[in-house]
Amino acid sequence: MSADDAEDASGSRSIPEWSESAASRIITASAKERIFISFAAFVASILVGSVLVYLSGLVVACEGTSLFFGSCYDPFQVYYYLFVDPFIGGFNVALVMKEAVLLLFTGLSVAVAFRAGLFNIGSQGQLVVGGLASALAVLFTAPLAPGGVAGTLVLVPLALVVGATFGGVFAAIPGALKAYADANEVITTIMLNFVAANLAFFLVGTYFQDPNSGSVETRSIPAYSQLEPILPFFEGAPFSVVALVLGLGLVGGLYYLLANTAFGYDLRTSGVQPAAADYGGVAAKRLVVSSMTLSGALAGIGGAVYVLMVMGRYRTGVPALGFDGITVSILAGNNPLGVVPSALLFGVMKAGSLSIDFSLGVPKQLVGVLRGLVILFVAMPEFFRMLARYTSFGPDERTVAADGGDGDA
Amino acid sequence: MSSLAVHLDGITKRFPGVVANDDVDLRVEEGSVHALLGENGAGKTTLMNVLYGLYQPTEGTVRLNDEVMDFGSPRDAIDAGVGMIHQHFMLVDPMTVTENVVLGNEPRKWGGLAVDRAASRRAVVDLAETFGFDVEPDAAIEDVSVGEQQRVEILKALYRGADVLILDEPTAVLTPQEVEELFGVFEELTAQGKTIIFISHKLDEAMRAADDITVLRDGVNVGTVDADTTSREELAELMVGREVLLSTDKEPVERGDPGLSVSNLTVRDDRDVVAVDDLSFDVHEGEVFGIAGVDGNGQSELVEAITGLHATEAGSVGIEGEDVTDESRRKRIARGMAYIPEDRQDRGLVMDYDLVENGLLGKQHDPAFAPNGRIDWEETYEHTADVIREYDVRPADPSASARSLSGGNQQKFIVGREFSQDPDVVVASHPTRGVDIGSVEFIHDRILDLRARGKAVLLVSSKLDEVQSLSDRLAVIHDGEFVDVVDPAATTEEELGLLMGGERPDDVATLRAGGDVA
Numbered sequence: 001m002s003a004d005d006a007e008d009a010s011g012s013r014s015i016p017e018w019s020e021s022a023a024s025r026i027i028t029a030s031a032k033e034r035i036f037i038s039f040a041a042f043v044a045s046i047l048v049g050s051v052l053v054y055l056s057g058l059v060v061a062c063e064g065t066s067l068f069f070g071s072c073y074d075p076f077q078v079y080y081y082l083f084v085d086p087f088i089g090g091f092n093v094a095l096v097m098k099e100a101v102l103l104l105f106t107g108l109s110v111a112v113a114f115r116a117g118l119f120n121i122g123s124q125g126q127l128v129v130g131g132l133a134s135a136l137a138v139l140f141t142a143p144l145a146p147g148g149v150a151g152t153l154v155l156v157p158l159a160l161v162v163g164a165t166f167g168g169v170f171a172a173i174p175g176a177l178k179a180y181a182d183a184n185e186v187i188t189t190i191m192l193n194f195v196a197a198n199l200a201f202f203l204v205g206t207y208f209q210d211p212n213s214g215s216v217e218t219r220s221i222p223a224y225s226q227l228e229p230i231l232p233f234f235e236g237a238p239f240s241v242v243a244l245v246l247g248l249g250l251v252g253g254l255y256y257l258l259a260n261t262a263f264g265y266d267l268r269t270s271g272v273q274p275a276a277a278d279y280g281g282v283a284a285k286r287l288v289v290s291s292m293t294l295s296g297a298l299a300g301i302g303g304a305v306y307v308l309m310v311m312g313r314y315r316t317g318v319p320a321l322g323f324d325g326i327t328v329s330i331l332a333g334n335n336p337l338g339v340v341p342s343a344l345l346f347g348v349m350k351a352g353s354l355s356i357d358f359s360l361g362v363p364k365q366l367v368g369v370l371r372g373l374v375i376l377f378v379a380m381p382e383f384f385r386m387l388a389r390y391t392s393f394g395p396d397e398r399t400v401a402a403d404g405g406d407g408d409a
Numbered sequence: 410m411s412s413l414a415v416h417l418d419g420i421t422k423r424f425p426g427v428v429a430n431d432d433v434d435l436r437v438e439e440g441s442v443h444a445l446l447g448e449n450g451a452g453k454t455t456l457m458n459v460l461y462g463l464y465q466p467t468e469g470t471v472r473l474n475d476e477v478m479d480f481g482s483p484r485d486a487i488d489a490g491v492g493m494i495h496q497h498f499m500l501v502d503p504m505t506v507t508e509n510v511v512l513g514n515e516p517r518k519w520g521g522l523a524v525d526r527a528a529s530r531r532a533v534v535d536l537a538e539t540f541g542f543d544v545e546p547d548a549a550i551e552d553v554s555v556g557e558q559q560r561v562e563i564l565k566a567l568y569r570g571a572d573v574l575i576l577d578e579p580t581a582v583l584t585p586q587e588v589e590e591l592f593g594v595f596e597e598l599t600a601q602g603k604t605i606i607f608i609s610h611k612l613d614e615a616m617r618a619a620d621d622i623t624v625l626r627d628g629v630n631v632g633t634v635d636a637d638t639t640s641r642e643e644l645a646e647l648m649v650g651r652e653v654l655l656s657t658d659k660e661p662v663e664r665g666d667p668g669l670s671v672s673n674l675t676v677r678d679d680r681d682v683v684a685v686d687d688l689s690f691d692v693h694e695g696e697v698f699g700i701a702g703v704d705g706n707g708q709s710e711l712v713e714a715i716t717g718l719h720a721t722e723a724g725s726v727g728i729e730g731e732d733v734t735d736e737s738r739r740k741r742i743a744r745g746m747a748y749i750p751e752d753r754q755d756r757g758l759v760m761d762y763d764l765v766e767n768g769l770l771g772k773q774h775d776p777a778f779a780p781n782g783r784i785d786w787e788e789t790y791e792h793t794a795d796v797i798r799e800y801d802v803r804p805a806d807p808s809a810s811a812r813s814l815s816g817g818n819q820q821k822f823i824v825g826r827e828f829s830q831d832p833d834v835v836v837a838s839h840p841t842r843g844v845d846i847g848s849v850e851f852i853h854d855r856i857l858d859l860r861a862r863g864k865a866v867l868l869v870s871s872k873l874d875e876v877q878s879l880s881d882r883l884a885v886i887h888d889g890e891f892v893d894v895v896d897p898a899a900t901t902e903e904e905l906g907l908l909m910g911g912e913r914p915d916d917v918a919t920l921r922a923g924g925d926v927a
Contacts, residue, residue, distance in 0.1 A: 260786070262779040265769065272761050278718055279748070279756040280770040281739030 034333065037381050045377035049370045050075035056366055073362050081359055082352035082370065092351060094229065094237030097244060098310065100347030104247035105302025106325025107332060107339040108254055109295045114334040115258060116291035117271035122174060122189025123299040124322025125196030130167030130300025132200045134159035135307045135314035136208060138221045148224055155225035159304045160246075167300015168293040170196065175292030179285035185292070193322070201316045210313070217315035227309040238310045246305070250298065254336040267291050299325070330386070331379045349374065412474065414439040414573055414604040415460065420469035422455055427816060429455040431628045432469070437573075437621070439474075442595050442605045444619035444636070446612070448648055448704055448871055452628035453608045457575045460606075461493040462486035473573070492566025493575040496582070498558050502551040506544055507533045510564045536564055541597045556587030560594065567603075574598065576607040580614055581705075582680065592618045610704050612644045612910055624648055641910035642903055645703065649873045659857060659878075665694030667730070668865025669715070669834045674724035676710040684710040686889040687724070692834070692865040697856065699880030699897065700869045703909050707889035708869045709751060712838045715867070716748045717741045728834055742771050747832035749823055751839045751869075757823040758811040765807045768793030768826055775830075792829070800825035801851070817844040824852050828859065835859055835866045841875060853879060873902050887911040
C-alpha cells in the first residue's frame with residue numbers, strides 16, 4: 001500500500017518541476033533579465049501572430065492573387081505596417097507620439113496608485129472630469145485673459161492646474177471611502193467612471209452645449225489656448241512637443257518622488273508591506289487619500305492635455321485612455337520610467353493599426369488580435385510578478401516569512 | 410497500551426536560513442488527545458503542516474499506524490485519514506453548513522451530473538448525530554457562531570474520513586464557553602476512537618483537555634509529559650527553557666523620573682475582547698521594567714498601544730510626563746520612542762528592501778535623514794553601514810536585501826537601528842527571539858547600556874532568564890492584568906512560573922512560606 005501511495009503522491013503533484021523553476025525565475029528576475037524577458041516575449045508574440053495572420057489568410061478568399069505562399073495576408077507586410085510604418089514621416093510619428101503622450105499621463109496615474117498598493121481603475125473617470133473642468137475653465141477665463149502668446153501662457157497652465165485639481169479631487173473620493181469607510185477602491189473607482197462619463201454628458205448637453213454642433217460637446221477653446229505642434233516636422237498633427245516635455249517631466253518627477261522623498265518612501269512601503277509602514281510611522285489612511293489624489297491629478301492632467309492638444313474642446317465619448325493606462329502601467333512594472341517605452345509601444349501599435357487599415361486589406365479585428373497578443377505576451381511576466389506578491393506562488397523564502405508569522409494569535 | 414496513531418520520527422524541516430523543526434519525535438496514541446505546546450515560532454505549526462502534507466520533511470519519516478507515509482500534498486494526507494482544522498477557517502460564508510461539509514466531495518445523482526442535496530443533508534445529520542454535535546445543517550455559515558463554524562470544520566474533516574484530527578490553535582478564536590464546548594467535542598471524538606492533536610500555547614488548556622502534552626521549543630521536542638501528573642510550573646519551564654544563565658553585570662543605576670507612564674490603560678484586541686485590562690505602571694529613566702508572561706496574555710496589545718500602533722479603549726500613555734495617548738506613531742517616534750517589534754518580518758523590516766532602505770524605516774521624516782522631505786541617501790547609507798558594523802550584522806553589505814538575512818541577523822539589524830538614534834524610551838518586545846546565543850548576550854549588553862545611560866526600557870519577553878537577569882522590576886502578566894510586580898532578584902523561576910500560570914500572589918506566598926518547592 002505504501003508503494004501505491006508514493007506513486008499517487010508523485011502523480012498528484014500538479015505542477016511539474018521545470019515549470020515551477022521557470023515561474024520562480026520570472027518572479028525573481030533582475031531588472032536586466034526583465035528587459036530581456038520582455039523583449040523575448042515581444043518576439044514570441046510576433047512569431048505566434050505571424051502564424052495566425054498566415055492561417056487567417058488561407059481561409060479567406062482574396063481579391064486577386066494570393067500574396068504569401070497561398071495566403072491572402074503577408075505577415076511580413078502586416079508587421080511592417082504595424083511597427084515600422086508609424087516611424088516614417090512626420091505625420092505618422094506625430095500620431096504615435098500623440099497616443100503615447102496621452103498614455104504617459106494615465107499610465108503614470110495607474111502606476112503611482114499601484115505602487116501604494118491601490119488599484120485605481122478609475123483613471124478614465126478622473127481623466128474625463130479633469131478634461132471637462134479644464135475645457136470649461138479655459139472657456140470661461142478666455143474672455144478675461146489677453147489673447148495671443150500671453151493668452152497661451154495664462155490659459156494653458158490654468159487648464160493643466162484645473163485638470164489636475166479636479167482629477168485629484170475626484171480620485172480623493174474613492175481614496176477617502178477606502179480609508180475611512182473601508183470601501184474597496186476597485187469597486188468604487190469603476191463605478192465612479194460611469195458617474196464621471198454620465199455627469200459630463202449631462203453637464204455638457206444641458207449647460208455647455210455648442211449650439212452649432214450636432215454632437216454633445218462644448219464650444220471650441222480659442223486657438224491660442226491650444227497646444228500646437230511647434231516643430232514643423234509634426235505640422236498639422238494633433239501632437240505638441242510641449243505635452244511631450246510635460247509628460248517626460250512628470251515621469252522624471254514621479255521617479256524622483258518615489259525614489260528620493262519621504263512621501264515616496266511612505267507610499268512604496270505601504271504598497272509592499274503595510275504592517276511595516278505602520279511601524280515606520282506612516283499614517284495609512286492619510287496616505288491612501290493622498291496617493292489616490294496624486295494618481296487622479298495625473299489622470300486629470302491627461303484629460304487637460306487631451307482637450308488642449310487633441311480636441312480643442314471637450315467632446316463626450318473620450319477614448320479609453322484611462323483603461324489603456326492600466327495595461328501601460330502593468331507593462332511598465334509600475335515603474336514611472338518603464339511607462340515611457342510602454343506608452344510608446346501602445347502609440348506605435350495604435351498608429352500602426354491605422355496605417356494597416358489604410359494600406360492593407362487586413363480586417364481591423366485581426367489587427368486587434370495581434371495587438372492583444374503583443375500586450376499579453378509582454379505583460380504576462382510582469383503580471384505574474386505582481387500576482388506572486390499577493391499569493392503564495394512566490395519563491396521559497398516567502399514560506400518562511402509566512403511561517404514566522406504563525407504565532408500571530 | 411494502545412497503538413500509535415501518529416508517529417513522527419526524527420522530523421527535521423529546514424527553510425533557507427531557518428531550521429523550523431530539528432529532529433522532532435512525536436508519538437500520539439490512538440484515541441487520545443495530544444497537545445502540542447510551545448511559544449510562538451517554536452515550530453508547532455510547521456510540524457503539523459508536515460503531518461498534513463503541506464510541507465515535505467527535510468529529514469525523518471511520518472508514520473500512521475506503523476506504516477510509513479510519503480505525503481506529497483494535503484490530498485494524500487486526507488486520503489490517509491488526516492484532517493487539519495486551520496486557525497482561520499476555510500469555509501464559504503454564504504453557503505449552508507451542509508454545503509460546506511460536503512464541498513468537493515458531494516454525493517452525486519443523475520450519473521454524477523447533479524449534487525444529491527438530500528443525501529448530503531442526510532450524511533451531515535448522521536455524522537453530527539454520531540458525534541453528538543450541535544449544528545444546524547441548513548443555516549448559512551455567516552449566520553452561525555464561531556464555535557459552530559469550528560464544529561463544521563471538524564465535520565468537514567470527519568466527512569472526508571479523518572481518523573486523526575489536527576487543530577491549529579483551536580481556542581484562539583473562541584469565547585470561554587465555546588472553549589468548554591470544544592473540549593466536550595474532543596471527548597465525544599476520542600470516545601469513538603478518533604485521535605486529536607491540538608496546537609496551543611496556553612498551559613491551562615493543554616492540561617485540561619489533553620491526555621499527553623508535547624512541548625516544543627525552538628523547533629526541538631523538549632519533552633512529552635502526562636497531562637495528569639504534570640504541573641503548570643513544569644510546563645512553563647519546559648516552554649521558556651532554562652538556558653545557560655547569562656552572567657550579566659548589572660551595575661546599580663540611579664532611578665530617575667518616569668520616562669514612560671501608562672495609567673489605567675485598557676485595550677481591546679482584534680476580536681473586540683479586552684486584552685489589556687486597566688493597567689498602570691511607570692518605567693523610570695535608568696530602569697529596565699520587565700513584563701513576563703505566557704504569550705497571548707495581552708502583551709502584544711499592550712506594546713502596540715504604547716507604541717501607537719493599536720487603538721486604546723481607555724487610559725493614557727505618557728512619554729516623559731507628556732500625554733501622547735492621542736498622538737500618532739510618527740509623533741511618538743519623533744519624541745524618541747524606539748520599538749523592537751515582536752514580528753520582525755512583518756513589522757520591523759520591509760523584506761523586499763535592502764538594508765539601506767530598511768535603515769530608514771521610521772526615520773524617513775527625521776530631518777537628519779530627510780531634510781525638507783528629501784531623503785539624504787548618503788547619510789542613510791552611512792548610518793546603515795554603522796549599524797551593520799556596530800551590531801555585527803552579516804552579511805556586512807548594506808545593499809543586501811532584508812530577506813536574504815538570517816533571522817538572528819535581521820533581529821540584530823533592527824536592534825541596531827532602533828538603539829542607534831539615542832532614544833529616550835525603548836520598548837523591546839521579545840528582543841532576542843530566534844537569535845543565537847552570542848547575539849543574545851550582545852543585545853542584552855546593549856539594553857543594559859541604555860539603562861546605564863538613563864533611558865527608560867520596557868522589556869517584554871517570555872524568556873524567564875532574560876527578564877529576570879535584565880529587569881529592575883518585573884511584572885507578571887496574565888489575562889491582561891498584572892498578577893504581581895516583583896523584585897526579579899528575590900523571586901525564583903518556580904514562583905514566576907506559578908504567577909505566569911495565573912496563580913494569585915497570596916497562594917505563591919503561601920507556597921513560599923510552606924518551605925521548599927518540589
